[in-house]
Amino acid sequence: MSLAPRAVLVHRTTEYETLLARHGTHGQAAFFLSSRGRGIEDVRERHERNRRALAEVAAAVPLQWRQARVERADLDRFLFGPEDVVVVAGQDGLVANVAKYLDGQPVIGIDTDPGRNAGVLVRHRVADARGLLAAVDRTGAAATGADELTMVEAVTDDAQRLLALNEIYLGPPGHQTARYTLTVEDPEPAAEPQASSGVLVGTGTGATGWLRSLWQQSSSLLPLPVPTDPRLAWFVREAWPSPTTGTTRVEGVLSAGQSLHLTVESDRLVAFGDGMESDALELTWGQTVRVGVARTALRLVG
CATH class of the missing domain: 3.40.50 (Rossmann fold)
Known part of the structure; x- marks a missing residue:
């Protein structure tokens, strides 16, 4: 029974x-x-x-x-x-x-x-x-009548997993500079060393909040997803150009099956979702985290 x-x-x-x-x-x-x-x-x-x-x-x-x-x-x-x-x-x-x-x-x-x-x-x-x-x-x-709201997930190379409904932030825990190599499947992998204030990857649900503020600030022409779209939008915050770091890959869209890879080149970075800094993944030098559309969705009754 x-x-x-x-x-x-x-x-x-x-x-x-x-x-x-x-x-x-x-x-x-x-x-x-x-x-x-x-x-x-x-x-x-x-x-x-x-x-x-x-x-x-x-x-x-x-x-x-x-x-x-x-x-x-x-x-x-x-x-x-x-x-x-x-x-x-x-x-x-x-x-x-x-x-x-x-x-x-x-x-x-x-x-x-x-x-x-x-x-x-x-x-x-x-x-x-x-x-x-x-x-x-x-x-x-x-x-x-439930809406299937797309979620975003981050998975580290040691199998830690973080889910979020709005967005996942990857970057420094304070006001330091985050150093990492960003790799995007677009459709062929393309890597770029970067120094920035962090990376934000969000869903259509999150496109009315933090994600949208970055979209507006950068005067982006990217079409932001809606909550039920199986797509994510991502933005690099304040990328800094230098002889060893670039700024050519600072925004994009991820479809289901695509992912953003970030390999840490700082002593400590964090990844947290939906503003919950107390529930963050700790990322250390050489560690890689993959961010993409989550395999599960939020089933919200309409």
Whole structure:
């Protein structure tokens, strides 16, 4: 007998909860905020809206389903199962945070604070949760109508792997210069030693954020992908020309099956995805990392 679906409710600690954890009491937290010209009532009100939304979403889960909850900080220790339906309640960024831990499970994004979020990934209101979960149930958790959002992955030569929904950054952990050799399959491999502020490789989902800022800054004519395109765009940040480093290969597009190779020529570089610097791959001299379209996609219920 197959297991009943499990609804996994993903959320994050509210600002109010963080303040209470740091300052101990409501009064101390209020005093701290007032010393900085802020009031606590708006913070608490947003907290209460968030808690009510979580309770309503949990109540919408079909009775025959199992349930679990996981906070953002605990995602790297939570084991998702193939029968899970992931319900992300919060902001767009929370969907990106959970995406790299999934392997095809359908995701429903619920906006718990409409008007404060862009709603690109948390597309639905709390009142929609019951109908969305029922629709997933009828399709055996297949999530009819789900968009397959392309993801980007980085794989090192010692088999470390990093997934991201928006973009992966490769470069120095601080303000130093990154030195490396960049190799692009275009279609024949072409290598160029470079010195720069790092390399950004992003998806169509990430093309509205950091990737787009580089695209605009360089006045690029590259067509940026849309979220469901199996393509990636990449840009080198502030490439520096010298007798030993070049600047001829500073942007491009990767289709499925193509990859960007970076061989480290610095003592230490890092690779992290979706702005999560705390979950970075450490790259050392001589190590090679390959970046390309991930073999898995995020299945976001439309």
